[in-house]
Amino acid sequence: MQPEFIIIHQQVAPYVAHIQLNRPKELNALNLQLMTELKEALKSLDADDSVRVIVISGNEKAFAAGADIKQMAGKSAMDMYNIDQFSTWDTIKKTKKPLIAAVSGFALGGGCELVMLCDMIIASETARFGQPEIKIGVMPGAGGTQRLTRAVGKALAMEMVLTGKFITATAALNAGLINRIVPVELYLQEAIRLATEIAALSPLAVRMAKESVLKAFDSSLEEGLHFERKNFYLLFASEDQKEGMQAFVEKRTPVFKGK
Numbered sequence: 001m002q003p004e005f006i007i008i009h010q011q012v013a014p015y016v017a018h019i020q021l022n023r024p025k026e027l028n029a030l031n032l033q034l035m036t037e038l039k040e041a042l043k044s045l046d047a048d049d050s051v052r053v054i055v056i057s058g059n060e061k062a063f064a065a066g067a068d069i070k071q072m073a074g075k076s077a078m079d080m081y082n083i084d085q086f087s088t089w090d091t092i093k094k095t096k097k098p099l100i101a102a103v104s105g106f107a108l109g110g111g112c113e114l115v116m117l118c119d120m121i122i123a124s125e126t127a128r129f130g131q132p133e134i135k136i137g138v139m140p141g142a143g144g145t146q147r148l149t150r151a152v153g154k155a156l157a158m159e160m161v162l163t164g165k166f167i168t169a170t171a172a173l174n175a176g177l178i179n180r181i182v183p184v185e186l187y188l189q190e191a192i193r194l195a196t197e198i199a200a201l202s203p204l205a206v207r208m209a210k211e212s213v214l215k216a217f218d219s220s221l222e223e224g225l226h227f228e229r230k231n232f233y234l235l236f237a238s239e240d241q242k243e244g245m246q247a248f249v250e251k252r253t254p255v256f257k258g259k
């Protein structure tokens with residue numbers, strides 16, 4: 001079935017796919033259907049050998065202004081428990097290929113949390129990040145208190161989560177939340193350029209490197225180093241390792257096949 005609230009662009013560049021969140025009138029508020037469509041799209045692209053990196057964007061005005069407040073407003077705790085929307089997020093988190101968020105305008109609440117679930121973030125000058133849930137009587141629920149704190153540190157995370165204030169792209173860059181800021185007309189192009197750069201490398205090495213960096217967030221240093229070493233050794237079983245090193249010796253550009 002065709003998704004209603006996202007647009008999937010296959011091959012926007014070699015081995016790069018782009019998913020655009022598409023509820024513009026609602027500032028891409030993340031309703032349950034949109035999140036299910038996003039999960040299904042990511043699962044399918046993750047299994048597709050013609051895709052190595054995935055870019056997720058909204059539009060110029062909003063990446064996403066959060067979970068759909070109108071859909072949640074009348075729910076009880078048991079409704080929320082039974083809907084179990086976070087199982088969708090848990091599946092998205094398991095995406096093996098790199099996810100690059102291209103952010104312009106609002107990235108708020110669940111929108112900011114979705115951005116932080118991505119591996120890299122390219123922002124336009126107009127990007128605004130925030131966890132404003134406190135202003136509507138709740139708090140972040142899709143990782144905001146954890147990922148934001150790890151990214152920007154306690155002081156700023158506490159201020160953002162307890163006051164709901166938004167921060168600018170410049171503040172986000174200074175705090176280490178995002179990779180870079182580009183003019184608004186270039187933010188998507190730059191995200192796709194970065195994706196293309198990564199997509200030219202060995203997809204096996206890229207996937208294992210992503211997995212290893214993420215391991216740093218939920219393991220001790222010793223466990224993380226052990227995990228990294230195993231992945232490093234494992235890559236010597238790949239044709240891409242032979243190709244990469246041979247190409248270096250022969251002074252030519254390697255051609256990686258993901259084998």
Ligand code: CO8
Pocket residue numbers: 025026027029030035065066067068069070071085106108109110111132133136139140141142
């Ligand atoms: N949910 C539903 N509708 C929204 C949302 C939202 N989060 N954000 C904006 N909209 C709608 C507005 O209701 C409005 O619709 P309508 O024209 O029918 O009235 C339309 O989008 C345009 O919005 P505004 O008129 O308000 O536009 P402004 O430019 O004046 O303001 C703001 C933009 C500042 C972004 C403002 O819309 C706003 O404050 N939005 C809410 C931001 C927010 O509180 N986000 C957090 C939501 S809670 C959350 O994310 C919990 C996450 C944990 C679970 C994650 C599961 C997905």
